[in-house]
Amino acid sequence: MEFASVISPMQVSELVETIEQGLAAYVPGRPDKFSALFSKAAFWKCVSAGKREGAILPKIALTEFQFPIAFDQNTVSRALRSGNTVCVSQLDKASAELRELCLAAEEALGFPGAASVHCYYSPPGTGFSFFHIDSGVAITLQLEGEKKWQYAERAAVPWSIRVGGYREGTRLEWFGDSDWEPKPGTVPSPQEQGFQERTLRPGDMLIIPPGVWHSACATDSTSLSLNLKLTAEPSIESILEVVRQACLVEERWRGPFPFASVEELRTGTISERARREVKERMLGVSQLIARMAENDGDVSRLWFRNFLGSQDNLRGSDDVELTDGDVVSIPPRVRPILSVAPDGTAALLGQGRIVHIHGKGVAGLLQEILRRRVFAISDVRSWRAAKGLDAAAIRKIALKLVGAGFLVKTPRTTTASKSVARQTRAARVARRTSRKAKG
Known part of the structure; x- marks a missing residue:
């Protein structure tokens, strides 16, 4: 499903402006608007397929206290029967369609961060019923059933990097570890800001920028909704x-x-x-x-x-050339996850992307790439993890990773590139010296 169709009739430029201004927005839609994107049947297919394939699984938890449970059909079914909302984080790891949605959203918005999809399966009367704020942009797509929302019109903590809320009465608490949180008394409460109520029905969309107070609870029917979450690093990090x-x-x-x-x-x-x-x-x-x-x-x-990756990366690996003298590196804010299927197929996941690489021994090579993070193409053949791979195979794997954005080609003319090359040569000399000493 095209990203433009998902957010229609809102235009991409309108969505960007809404997010940048920290304003919540409700967009009504047809009941069948998202039927081609996802459904309950697709949800259970993801759960069963994830267990069978042994891949890196989404995280799954119950209600507002985020109690973790196993990602398997029996456990999820019992949780729903017991009257708990099941929250599945990063469901795009288990769904090709949702991964494509993430990639399409990142590209269409030019978003300086990563997209992922969370799924909320809520029995009647359950949900995250306390007021809280999140650290990323949340674009909620109501698929089935109805859910009652309460939300402020604008952010109480613009571009918040913390998640917090009134989980227990009138005490505001901040969840998780972080090196920053708002000073006490500086965050207006939902009551001080004022909020509105809206019941989302199938086909409706609700945009909640980071730092906006909101709560949600299923009505008298079982609710299924997706949350397209956009998470960006603060500019100060760069x-x-x-x-x-x-x-x-x-x-x-x-x-x-x-x-x-x-x-x-x-x-x-x-x-x-x-x-x-x-x-x-x-x-x-x-x-x-x-x-x-x-x-x-x-x-x-x-x-x-x-x-965003380089222009070469956005075009794909067919437009990039790599030679033995090139230096490549994993971008500092990219943290790929290595997954190895039972048949030996290796996959790297991260930044809303996934790339599969087939072949004997490639899992070990990818693991070594993740460990080193920066290296010259010419050095790879000397790695123990690359034993059995020729230069052409190594370049092909590197090109695939460049095309997916997991590696970037470092221009040779920059000071940084020269520094990396010096470090690489020094490491190579050190390894040779060590081998001679042992010999």
């Missing part, structure tokens, strides 16, 4: 990564701050020498950032490489 790489070139930033003296340790005071050193390094970083701001190319390229 900026910090470029700054870090630039700083590591210089010795003063690779080294630690001054060692503490005995007097400092005894009295618990910081010496003027240490304060001066800290100040000088902070000023140096600020000056570096100021220079980088005049030429934003490094940050822009990193953002494009991490989240």
Whole structure:
């Protein structure tokens, strides 16, 4: 099903504007609008097929406390009969149609992140009935039954990177681990913001940007809905990564701050020498950032490489050429998952993508690629994991990974590429020296 058809009559540009402004939006639809996309029959097919194939499975949990359960038909059936909403996260791992939807959404929106699909199977009267906010964009597609929603019109915490809510009465709590959460008293409550109620029926769509208060509960019928979730990294991550790489070139930033003296340790005071050193390094970083701001190319390229891939990657592997001298790497924000089927077929999953690679020994090679993350094509033949693979086979596998966005080709002319090449050569020399020493 085309992404444009999924969000119709809303246009892609309207959806982007709605998300960027942090506004919730309701879009009514025909009862059969999503019938070709997914159904209860498709849900149970995913559950049974996932167990049989032994692939990387979606995560599945019960109701608002997210109690994990097994991804198999008997367990899910018992959970539903006992009156629990079953939440299946990343169901696109078990459905080719939903994987295609994720890829189509990322491409159509030019979204700087990854799409995944969550599924909510709710018996009558169950759901996530307490007000909460999520950390990603949630595009809910109502497939079967009805679900009553309460939601604010705009984000209480724009572009929230935390999930939180009033799971227990009037106390706001934040779930999961993170290095940031809003300061107490800075987040308006749902009652302070005001909210509206809407009952979603088959074919309806509801857009909830990150940080918008909402709750949902099935009415007197069993509800089945999909949540197309769009998750993006904060832009500061790309900026910090470029700054870090630039700083590591210089010795003063690779080294630690001054060692503490005995007097400092005894009295618990910081010496003027240490304060001066800290100040000088902070000023140096600020000056570096100021220079980088005049030429934003490094940050822009990193953002494009991490989240959207290069133009070559978007076109596919047929348009990319790799030679033995090329250096490739896994983009820093890409965290592929390796799955090996019983027949030996290996697959990499991540960023809403999946690529299958057949052949004896490829699973070990992929595992080594994930471990190294950056390497020269010419080095692969020396890996123990690549034993039995010739140069043509290695290039073919690398091209497939480049085409899927799991690897990016590093331009040879950049400083970063030269640095990677030096590291690769140094590692090769070290391995040879080690082998000679053992011999």
